[in-house]
Amino acid sequence: MRTPLDKKTLLVGCLMAVLFCSACQKSLRFGAGPAPTHTLTIQFKPVVDGDSLEYGNTYQNIFGEPYTVSNFKFYLCQVDLLNTDSGKSYRLNKDEYFLVNFGDRNTTRIFLKAVPSTYNRIAFTIGVDSIRNVSGAQAGALDPANGMFWTWNTGYIMAKLEGHSSVSNQPNQVFEYHIGGFSGSDNVVQKVSLVFPLNAAIVFGSDRGTLMTIAANANAWFSGSNPTSIASTPVCTTPGVLAKKIASNYANMFEVLNIVSE
Numbered sequence: 479m480r481t482p483l484d485k486k487t488l489l490v491g492c493l494m495a496v497l498f499c500s501a502c503q504k505s506l507r508f509g510a511g512p513a514p515t516h517t518l519t520i521q522f523k524p525v526v527d528g529d530s531l532e533y534g535n536t537y538q539n540i541f542g543e544p545y546t547v548s549n550f551k552f553y554l555c556q557v558d559l560l561n562t563d564s565g566k567s568y569r570l571n572k573d574e575y576f577l578v579n580f581g582d583r584n585t586t587r588i589f590l591k592a593v594p595s596t597y598n599r600i601a602f603t604i605g606v607d608s609i610r611n612v613s614g615a616q617a618g619a620l621d622p623a624n625g626m627f628w629t630w631n632t633g634y635i636m637a638k639l640e641g642h643s644s645v646s647n648q649p650n651q652v653f654e655y656h657i658g659g660f661s662g663s664d665n666v667v668q669k670v671s672l673v674f675p676l677n678a679a680i681v682f683g684s685d686r687g688t689l690m691t692i693a694a695n696a697n698a699w700f701s702g703s704n705p706t707s708i709a710s711t712p713v714c715t716t717p718g719v720l721a722k723k724i725a726s727n728y729a730n731m732f733e734v735l736n737i738v739s740e
Contacts, residue, residue: 514591517687518559518570521587523735524550524580525693533581539700541707545653547696549640550580551626552728553606553619559592560599560671561679568593575606577619577626578694594684598674600692604729605636605667611660631717633658636666637728639699645709653708655699657725659717666717666725672734686740698731699724 524531524547531537536544554576560567570590579585610620611633620627626635639655646653659666672692674680682688700706704723714720 512593512595514568514570514593515684516592516594516682518590518592518682519587519687519689520557520590521689521691522578522580523586523691523693525695526697527695531580531696537697539697539708540705541700541709543643543645543700543708545641545643545708547639547641549638550694550696552578552604552637552694553626553634554578554588554602554604555606556601556603557590558601559595559597559682560601561595561597562599563679564596566595568595568597575610575619577624579624580694592682594682594686596679596681598677598679599671600674600690600734601669601671603667603669604725606634606660607667608660608665610634628656628658631658633660633717636668636725639696639728643708643712645707646712647709648712653712654715655713655724656715657721657728659721661717664717664722666721668725668729670729670732672732674734674737678737680737680739683740688737688739690734690738691736693731693733693735695731695733699728702727702730 526537529537531547531550533548534546536546538544555571555574557570558567559570570592576588577585606620610616620634622629626638628635635656635658637657641653642651643653644651657666680688700708704727706724706727711720714724
């Protein structure tokens, strides 16, 4: 017959065993992964179809409308490298945001660290998530001083394209697309996934580096599934149906042009 001390000892022993097993499972499940020792530099290049985009030069959209660009910016976050053959993926940055501004060359290159592996895709998000949109004034890329925050709407402009066109009916013949909206049906945040050139799989070696050039085609803002004419729609500066249509267009403006890997 067990004494009360025997029962107490048995109970303590069982609890210790459960805690030990739980700790082992957590260790196995959440163990540290490979170190990100590969440096990835992404160079964004503004283009109009096959031509380099220069501010002030005249181009034509799919409607044959002439236009010049004076401002071209977008927010970038949540960069992932993927291998669709193995099913592996790796997120290069968790909470960091980048503002790519083609009027400032210092912002068109971003530097990231990746886990050495073989990849054949890159994915990223264009825009700012809902939490950051309602977190008030922030610093760095999300600083309102960058001209990408609607104080009246408590929200960020996810992407911006401005310029002039002779077909615009606005003062000084401007066109302005300030695309924003983060809540419910107005959410314009876009997830972009790009294949590598020739569908190649690229080895990202340990303690090595890769330069990836990605084009951003301004003409995509006017084409795609929602063709948008400057003559009929020279301005979009509020969340809503039109902003979602233009965001759906520019989600297709990206293409990996070149990858140079050590």
